[in-house]
Amino acid sequence: MIKFLDMISEEVKSAFEAAGYDRELGKVTLSNRPDLCEYQCNGAMAGAKLYKKAPIMIANDVAEKCKESNIFSEVTAVAPGFLNFRISDAVIARFLNEMAADDKFGLAMPENPLKIIIDYGGPNVAKPLHVGHLRSAVIGESIKRITRYAGHDVIGDIHLGDFGLQMGLVITEMQCRQPELVYFDENYTGEYPEEAPFTLSELEEIYPTASAKSKEDESYKERALEATYKLQMGQPGHRALWKHIMNVSLPDLKRNYENLSVEFDLWKGESDVHDIVPGMAQQMKDGGFAYMSEGALVVDVKEESDSKEIPPCMILKSDGAALYTTTDLATILERMEQYHPDKMIYLTDKRQELHFEQVFRCARKTGLVDADTQLMHIGFGTVNGKDGKPFKTRDGGVMRLESLITEIKEEMYRKITDNREVEEAEARATADIVALSAIKYGDLSNQAAKDYIFDIDKFTSFEGDTGPYILYTIVRIKSILNKYKEKEGKQIAELSVNDMTNASEKALMLELVKFNAMMENACEESAPHKVCAYIYDLANAFNHFYHETKILTEEDEKKKEGFIALLNLTKDILETCIDVLGFAAPERM
Numbered sequence: 001m002i003k004f005l006d007m008i009s010e011e012v013k014s015a016f017e018a019a020g021y022d023r024e025l026g027k028v029t030l031s032n033r034p035d036l037c038e039y040q041c042n043g044a045m046a047g048a049k050l051y052k053k054a055p056i057m058i059a060n061d062v063a064e065k066c067k068e069s070n071i072f073s074e075v076t077a078v079a080p081g082f083l084n085f086r087i088s089d090a091v092i093a094r095f096l097n098e099m100a101a102d103d104k105f106g107l108a109m110p111e112n113p114l115k116i117i118i119d120y121g122g123p124n125v126a127k128p129l130h131v132g133h134l135r136s137a138v139i140g141e142s143i144k145r146i147t148r149y150a151g152h153d154v155i156g157d158i159h160l161g162d163f164g165l166q167m168g169l170v171i172t173e174m175q176c177r178q179p180e181l182v183y184f185d186e187n188y189t190g191e192y193p194e195e196a197p198f199t200l201s202e203l204e205e206i207y208p209t210a211s212a213k214s215k216e217d218e219s220y221k222e223r224a225l226e227a228t229y230k231l232q233m234g235q236p237g238h239r240a241l242w243k244h245i246m247n248v249s250l251p252d253l254k255r256n257y258e259n260l261s262v263e264f265d266l267w268k269g270e271s272d273v274h275d276i277v278p279g280m281a282q283q284m285k286d287g288g289f290a291y292m293s294e295g296a297l298v299v300d301v302k303e304e305s306d307s308k309e310i311p312p313c314m315i316l317k318s319d320g321a322a323l324y325t326t327t328d329l330a331t332i333l334e335r336m337e338q339y340h341p342d343k344m345i346y347l348t349d350k351r352q353e354l355h356f357e358q359v360f361r362c363a364r365k366t367g368l369v370d371a372d373t374q375l376m377h378i379g380f381g382t383v384n385g386k387d388g389k390p391f392k393t394r395d396g397g398v399m400r401l402e403s404l405i406t407e408i409k410e411e412m413y414r415k416i417t418d419n420r421e422v423e424e425a426e427a428r429a430t431a432d433i434v435a436l437s438a439i440k441y442g443d444l445s446n447q448a449a450k451d452y453i454f455d456i457d458k459f460t461s462f463e464g465d466t467g468p469y470i471l472y473t474i475v476r477i478k479s480i481l482n483k484y485k486e487k488e489g490k491q492i493a494e495l496s497v498n499d500m501t502n503a504s505e506k507a508l509m510l511e512l513v514k515f516n517a518m519m520e521n522a523c524e525e526s527a528p529h530k531v532c533a534y535i536y537d538l539a540n541a542f543n544h545f546y547h548e549t550k551i552l553t554e555e556d557e558k559k560k561e562g563f564i565a566l567l568n569l570t571k572d573i574l575e576t577c578i579d580v581l582g583f584a585a586p587e588r589m
């Protein structure tokens with residue numbers, strides 16, 4: 001379906017042409033004076049120079065031609081040469097009814113859908129998830145859903161950090177505590193036990209203890225590095241222990257992400273590409289790209305045009321160990337072989353910018369990707385506390401994601417049960433749903449690259465630019481629609497929006513018509529915050545309309561049906577938008 005603004009521009013362009021001017025002058029924008037008009041065109045001002053004519057004369061000529069079109073209800077040329085427009089109610093109603101009849105509400109599907117891999121989440125197995133992992137998961141999930149809604153073929157990959165130092169640390173700490181375990185007997189050749197030598201809660205204690213020790217004790221750290229190396233090289237006891245760590249941690253990670261409504265198509269990790277690293281390194285050497293420098297294997301990635309120093313990309317350390325860059329490159333190689341994506345999008349903290357710049361350049365230079373494969377890193381800012389410093393617990397520790405979520409759920413529960421009689425189980429279930437909207441909207445409504453303040457009071461408020469406010473609006477609409485259904489017993493889907501509008505109804509309609517252009521843009525720019533900004537405006541427009549209008553008590557049956565159809569479309573659009581943001585609305589609140 002055409003975009004509403006394009007439809008108007010087309011009309012105004014034709015008017016410019018019909019009046020004897022360049023049609024390209026007819027570009028229309030939203031009005032920045034909504035008190036005067038709905039849309040405006042400044043083309044006559046630009047045309048003045050071109051045609052050596054007073055802009056108002058051009059504007060008058062074009063306005064005359066516009067009056068022949070039936071899409072405008074009002075066209076005015078105002079000094080010094082602006083063109084102001086109001087759109088006919090019938091045109092808007094027709095557009096909305098077409099939207100309502102379309103699966104994607106008028107969003108055009110791409111002729112050639114792209115295959116896109118989104119690499120997000122990126123938790124490190126055995127380390128607890130902390131608030132820093134929240135953003136990657138929440139933003140990545142939303143970009144995946146937006147891109148998928150827009151018709152592309154999208155694969156989400158969690159890309160576990162599952163082969164690094166944290167594993168060596170856990171193994172070393174286990175060896176300190178229980179040196180008699182068969183995993184540490186280098187001569188052992190039998191089967192290893194099925195049962196892990198630790199539980200999840202033990203594991204949750206082992207890693208932080210080991211990590212703290214390694215910071216104080218140099219030789220402990222050496223041993224952990226050695227253990228990591230042995231694990232990577234395939235030492236059977238270490239591999240067996242590693243399997244246990246994976247088996248104990250993964251179900252917990254899955255549960256955590258499920259609670260956040262974050263779903264991955266692939267649960268691959270750094271360990272999956274370990275075996276293809278030597279071949280890849282060889283290929284880079286054979287191609288003349290990789291060379292030895294101070295014992296390490298590196299590829300130069302600096303370019304003439306660089307304004308800052310881009311160090312060489314390290315492929316292998318002097319002991320032959322793989323690095324973070326190495327596994328990322330090998331993963332690109334594997335993805336190209338298995339999926340041949342047109343595009344790969346990575347979501348991490350923006351402090352990893354240089355890492356991805358090096359990896360992308362190296363992948364291009366060494367031919368791991370095609371010339372037209374798009375590689376994109378979306379670096380996000382820090383989650384801060386109210387003091388503007390990275391978010392911490394009250395006593396200054398790292399905030400675990402689970403604790404943070406629990407805190408928000410409790411706060412939501414408190415707000416929902418405040419001054420109200422709600423059944424415990426229902427209140428809990430609702431609080432969980434609303435809490436998710438508070439967390440996700442609080443994050444997604446900010447441009448990803450910016451830092452933001454995690455403000456629990458603000459995020460959980462039912463008023464203002466928040467998730468709960470959006471859900472509250474949806475629940476309000478659902479309740480009206482349900483009452484209508486009960487009373488009138490009519491099929492809501494069969495009703496259509498009509499063109500007998502009042503001002504607040506028209507304002508709501510003019511928000512709705514923006515949907516396809518907004519979604520297309522949010523997809524192109526991988527920008528969930530644009531969806532947030534849109535639904536905030538839409539919810540405001542709806543609530544304004546709601547307060548000004550008697551809906552269910554409207555006596556004119558036809559008019560009431562039009563209202564109901566409009567409400568239904570508003571609800572569908574809001575729900576579609578929150579779905580791509582990664583949360584849902586409850587039935588009641």
Ligand code: ARG
Pocket residue numbers: 119120121122123124159160161328346347348
């Ligand atoms: N595990 C990494 C971390 O915690 C993030 C992984 C991001 N994805 C990637 N392909 N490098 O920093």
